[in-house]
Amino acid sequence: MKELNRRDFIKTTTATSAGVVTIASGITLTTYAARPKESDPVTNEKRWGMLIDTNKLTESNIDDMVNACQEEHGWGNETHSTGDQKAGWIKKVKVKDKATERISNLALMCQHCEEPPCVDVCPTNASMKREDGIVLVDRHLCIGCRYCMMACPYDARSFVHETLTDQKTHMPRGKGTVEACTMCVHKVDKGEAPACVASVNSDAVVFGDLYDPTSKINQTLKKVQSTQIRADLNLNTGVRYSGI
Amino acid sequence: MSIIRYEQTQGKSLGFYAFIAGLGAFILAALAGVYYMEHNGHHVTGMSNRIVWGLPHVFALFLIVAASGALNVASIASVFQKKIYKPLSRLSGLVALALLAGGLMVLVLDLGRPDRLIVAMTEYNFNSIFAWNIILYNGFFAIVGVYLWMMFERRMNKYSRTVGIAAFTWRLILTTGTGSIFGFLVARQAYDAVMMAPMFVIMSFAFGLAFFILILMASYKWTERQLGDAIVNRLSNLLGVFVAAVLYFVAVYHVGNLYLAENSGVENFFLVDGGIYTQLFWYGQIILGSLVPLALLYSPATRGNRTMLGLASVLIIIGGLVQLYVIIIGGQAYPMELFPGKEILEGYGGIAAYTPTLAELMLGLGGIAVSLIAVTYLIKFLPFLPESLADDVADPHHKG
Structure with a gap:
């Protein structure tokens, strides 16, 4: 093996460092470039x-x-x-029909309106709707x-x-700012279901692309009677309910 | 009618410095309150996710509404050509700007992130009535600033009517915008009414004039200048008309709402069984803030009495704050109708609780102090006030 002199040492280490940089920037590039491959770009073809x-x-x-959402996003531990x-x-909401006294329980969160x-x-455009309706x-x-909290009909x-x-x-999350259900956008973009949906073992909660005729949610909505909360406001919500 | 001479106030007396020091103390207390609320977060306030706008908003919107109303005196002179109001125009513009500055200070310092004010100035969502309001407020400063310049600079006087018309139009749009902040909140039953916008305009007439009268009478009394009855009695009559007009709008708003079955719940809450809000409405807004001032302004026993006019103006201001408290806090406390035809047993509903804290109150009062300190200082440095408003100077038809 050739003895390593000072000049060679410098040459080798320089080349190695350059390689690391290249690899590192390559990794960075790959990370950004790979996202669209993992899930389709956000378009209005989905809802x-x-x-x-x-x-x-x-x-x-x-x-x-509720627990799954708290665990996923880390809210609910506020001490003050x-x-x-x-x-x-x-949140869990329990409602009673005034005429029939029938009681229904439901989970209420951001309804991801089409016209929010x-x-x-x-x-300031801080509240925004993604192309896919989130x-x-x-x-x-x-x-x-x-002001958004004043305007939201769903608390x-x-x-x-x-x-x-x-x-x-x-x-x-940050003190002094407003937050709400994100429909677990970080999971949805990776092709996973939102945490609350995943926590329910039955098909009581179905998540998916409302526009896709092959999706379970689209097919179920075609079959069963469903409703939007405050449908009279014409907000066309992304979250639908049946049985109330 | 003799020529009106404008003169700065001396501002050297002990009383002047005591007044400034008193206002300064209120401003310091407000800043301490802001530091406390911003450092800890809003959990130290009475506000919550149900009552998202608290006492600071009551003061802020009151001052903003009053600001546009204070400009009316100048508008009556320049737009409607009533000469007797002309000597008051400069002060009218100044009070308008000062009240707006105080109101905006309160509004901004109650934000969750007041440090991000620059975002509000650079990112605009043109669908947002709030964003329009930011433009309207800034524009008001600019237009009234130019208007004052036209009035101060003799060779520009000829343009003051044109700019006055622009300022008058702008202030109508501004208050319409402020009212519309509430008027288009479809989900909240207390607000969802286009009536809110014109009602806010009329409220601005009354609140702004009450402020203006108090400032006018105080500054003339304290600087020992003459202020004749000709002007004061006219302003007093005008104030009465505005207060009556607000009452009319309030009546139409509530009677109109009662007609619709879907609003009977919220009307019942305000008018009959809303606890503190019902009491504030009847005793604070209607009796103390409207009927008593009307009696003071028009009854033969008190009519023309300056002290009673001052008392009436103070009551109108208090009544105005109460009115905005009932609208803003009461309107949020009453729950939204999430499930029409159903009763919510758990998870939402009920009347939301709100107890204002000292820090919130100090921030609100600090806004008023900022407005007053601005007026007090500026009339010392610029000739806003005529040296005399005695009847033979002010009233062209005075028979002396």
Whole structure:
């Protein structure tokens, strides 16, 4: 083996370092370039939606959904906020028909409207709707004016009332900004179902592309009677319910 | 009618510095409150996810509404050519700008992220009534600023009517915009009414004029200048008309709502069994803020009495704050109708609780202090006030 002199040493290490850089930047490039391969680019050819069948959904199912959401996104551990100040991305709602006294239980979260009032009123475009129908808050643009919370007909949004620690890396949250159900966009983009949907073992909650005629949600919606909460507002929600 | 001479106030007396110091203390308290709320987060306030806009918004919107109303005195002079109001035009413009500045300060400092104000100035969603309002507020500063310049600069005087018309139009749009913040919230039963916009315009007339009268009378009294009855009595009559007009709009709003079955619940809440909100509505807004001032302004026993006019103006301001409290807080406290025809047993509903905190109150009062300190200082440095508004100076038809 050839003895390594000073000049060769410098040459070799330089080449190696350059290689690392190349590999590193290659990795970076691959990471960005690979995303569209994992899931299709966000287009308006898809519309993500959810169908919740309250006849099949049990109360413990709803508790599981709430817990799964909390675990996935890390909300609900606020220590200083009290009562209505606590975050609530999804909640259990029990309703009784005034005439028949029939009781239904359902999970209520952001309904991912096609015409979202929160997006209309947001002064800074922080509230936005993706092409595929998922309604999100850009926490870098949110100034914390809470106008979206005034406008939302579903009480679906929460304002962060305190400093937070130990946040999930995929779901940064911030004091003074507004947040809500993201339909687990980080999972959906990887081809997975939202956490709450995955937590229910029966077909009480179906998730999928509303536009795709081969999807289960599309086919089920064609068969069963379903409704939108406050359908009279013409917001065309992405979350639908049957049995209420 | 003699020539109107404008003169700065001296601003050297002990009283002047005591007044400034008092206002300064309120502003410091407001800043301390803001630091406390922003450092800890809004959990230290009475606000929540149900009552998202609290007491600071009540003060902020009150001041913004009053700001556009304070400009009316100048508009009556330049747009409607009523000469007797002309000497008051400069002060009218100043009070308008000062009230707007105070209101905006409160609004911005109550944001979750006031440090991101630059985002609000650079990212516009033109569908948002809030975004329009940001443009309308900035435009108001610019137009009224130019308007004041036209009035101050003698060779520009000839343009003051044109700019005055522009300013008058702008302020009508501005208050319409402020009212529309609420008018188009379809989900909230207390708000979803186009009526909100014109009602806010009329409210602005009354609140703005009440502020203007108080500032006018105080500044003339404290600087020992003459202020004749000719002007004061006219302003007093005008104030009464505006207060009556607000009452009319409030009546139409509630009676109109009662007619629709879907709104009977929310109307019942405001008018009959809404606890604190019902009490505030009847005792605060209607009796103390409207009927008592009307009696003070028009009853033969108190009519023409400056102290009573001052008292009426203070009551109108308090009544106005109460009115906005009932609209803003009460309107949020009443739950949205999520499931028409169904009763919600769990998960949402009920009247949301709200107890304002001291920090919120101090922020709101700080906004008023900012407005007053701006007026007090600027009339010292620029000739806003005529040196005399005695009847023979101010009133062209005065028989002396």
